[in-house]
Amino acid sequence: MSTRPPPAETDRSFNRSMLVKLFVVAVMMFGFGFALVPMYRAICQITGVNNLVQRDVSVREAKNAQIDTSRTISIEFDANSRGLLGFKPEQRSLDVHPGEVTTVMYDVSNEQSRTIRAQAIPSYAPKQATEYFRKIECFCFTQQTLNANETKRMPVVFVVDPKLPKDVKTITLSYTFFELNAPAAASVDDAAPKANAVTHAAATPTKPA
Template sequence: MSTQPPAEADRSFNRSMLIKLFVVALMMFGFGFALVPMYRAICQITGVNNLVQRDVSAREAKNTQVDMSRTISIEFDANARGLLGFKPEQRSLDVHPGEVTTVMYDVSNEQSRTIRAQAIPSYAPKQATEYFRKIECFCFTQQTLNANETKRMPVVFVVDPKLPKDVKTITLSYTFFELNTPAAGNADDAVPKTNAVNAVATPAKPA
C-alpha cells in the first residue's frame, strides 16, 4: 500500500503524464518533419508518383492527338501541414484526353517568417497515375514563401488518350509540407488541413 500523500501522488502522476505527452509530441513532429524526404526517397526508388521530373514535354503534349469522343472529369484536392493556406481555384473540370490544360493552385504563408515547402502529388484511382502527364507543376521544385506571401501556381497537364475506357474521373491531390519547421510546440501543425475548394482553369492555346 502506497504511503505517499494524495496530493504528492497526484503531482507525481501529472509529471509522468506531461513527460509522456511531451515525448508523443516530439515523435509526431519528428515523423512529420521526416515524411517528405522519406516519401521522396521511396518515390525515387520505386517511381511512384514521379515527383522530381515532368511526365511529358510541352512539345510531346502538343503533338498528342486529342480524343474528342471522350470526356474525363478531373477533380482537384489540396491538403496542407502547418501554417499554410493551400487550395485549388477550381474543384473540377472536364477535359478531353490529349487536351493540354492549365489549372491554378493558391498557397499562402500564414507566418511572419520565410519558409520553404514541398508539394507531393497523388492520384485516384491508382491506375490513372501513369496516364496523368504533368508538363509544368509547382511540385517539381521546393517553393520559397516570404512572410504572409500568397502565390498562384500553375499545373499544366494532359491526360494520355490511352487511359482505360472505364476510367471516367481522376482526382489530383496535393499535400503541401513546410520543410523548415522550427519547433514542435503546436500539436495542430501535425494535422494536415484540407481544402477541396474551387479554382480557375485556363485551357492552353492550340498549337
C-alpha cells in the same frame, strides 16, 4: 514506518517528468515531418509512382500528342493542407480531351508571421489513372518557400494520355501541402509554462471553505 517525500520534491519531480515527455513528443513530431518527403521520394523511386522531382512528359512530347476529341474526361481538383497554410484550387473541375495540354492554378498562403518551407504531394483517383495523368509543370516538383503572410498562385500543366482506359471517365487530382520546417522548439517552450502552471496549482494549498 515509510517516509513520504515532501510536496515540493514531488512537484519538482512531476514537473521534470512532464517536460521530458513533452520534449520527446515534440522531437518525434518534428523528425517525422522532416523525414516524410525523403521517405516518400524513396518510395517513388522504387515504385515509379508520383515522382516529385521530374516531369512526367516534356512540353514538346505533350504538344506533339494527338488529341482525342471523341472523348471527354472530367478532372476534379482537391486540396488538403497540414499546418497554418491556406491551400485551394481556383476551380474544382473541368472537362478535357485526352492529349489536350491544360493548365490549372492553385492558391497557397502562409498564414504565419515567419517564412516557411513547404512541399506538396500529389495523389490520384482512381489509382489506375496514375500512369496516364502526365504532369508537364507542377509546384510539387520542388519545395516552396513562402514569406510571412505571402500568397502564391501556382500552376499545374498536365495532359491526359490518350491511352487512358475507356472505362475511366473521371480523374481526381489531389494535393496535400504541408510545412517542412515547423519549429519543434516552440512546442517545448509553449509546453513549459503549462507544466509550471500545473506545478504551481499543485503546490498552492487549498483554503478551507
